[in-house]
Amino acid sequence: MTASERRAAMTASIMEETGIDEEMIERLVHAFYGKVRKDPWLGPVFEEKVADWDLHLQRMCAFWSSVALMSGRYRGQPMEKHLRLPVDGRHFDRWLALFRETAEEVCPPTAAQHFIERAQQIAESLELGMAGYQGQLLTKGERLRRPDDEVHLPQAEMNKT
Numbered sequence: 001m002t003a004s005e006r007r008a009a010m011t012a013s014i015m016e017e018t019g020i021d022e023e024m025i026e027r028l029v030h031a032f033y034g035k036v037r038k039d040p041w042l043g044p045v046f047e048e049k050v051a052d053w054d055l056h057l058q059r060m061c062a063f064w065s066s067v068a069l070m071s072g073r074y075r076g077q078p079m080e081k082h083l084r085l086p087v088d089g090r091h092f093d094r095w096l097a098l099f100r101e102t103a104e105e106v107c108p109p110t111a112a113q114h115f116i117e118r119a120q121q122i123a124e125s126l127e128l129g130m131a132g133y134q135g136q137l138l139t140k141g142e143r144l145r146r147p148d149d150e151v152h153l154p155q156a157e158m159n160k161t
């Protein structure tokens with residue numbers, strides 16, 4: 001068996017076990033970013049960076065296909081794209097809450113769980129990487145917290161301070 005045949009076999013077996021296919025990934029990615037764009041914590045951070053939403057959504061479908069189905073469709077450097085964003089652990093919590101909510105709405109339970117577990121692991125590694133970039137070494141379970149004036153806060157949060 002060649003490497004690409006092995007990969008195809010692996011993808012086929014994950015699809016069979018989880019029920020995930022490219023169409024489900026597309027529905028999940030589109031529904032999730034629909035919520036992200038309306039979210040007061042996350043929406044403005046994305047609007048600032050993403051000029052071409054069709055392209056972003058295509059990349060995110062390829063990314064999730066690679067992560068969830070091991071299809072190898074995505075090639076990129078996600079860490080590099082996040083290091084300088086004005087966010088901290090509060091934004092990651094929000095991102096994960098929206099992702100979990102959407103996965104549970106769009107996917108059957110086994111598939112939702114498959115996506116959520118991977119999202120949690122990647123979110124944790126992005127947060128750790130971002131902390132390192134800010135000069136903070138997080139211990140296990142510790143969260144990245146940055147000064148309020150270095151991150152994007154929703155209007156309601158800013159009024160509290």
Ligand code: HEM
Pocket residue numbers: 042045046049050059060063075076077078081082085087091092095118119122123126
């Ligand atoms: C606080 C949470 C997050 C925020 C605010 C955020 C924001 C963004 C933004 C603004 C971009 C576009 C960057 C650009 O085009 O310059 C982006 C790209 C991306 N994000 Fe996130 N992100 C977050 C969490 C995550 C998580 C948890 C994952 C994975 C599970 C993820 C995966 C990606 C990927 C794969 C890209 C595309 C990189 C590329 O263009 O190749 N992000 N993100």
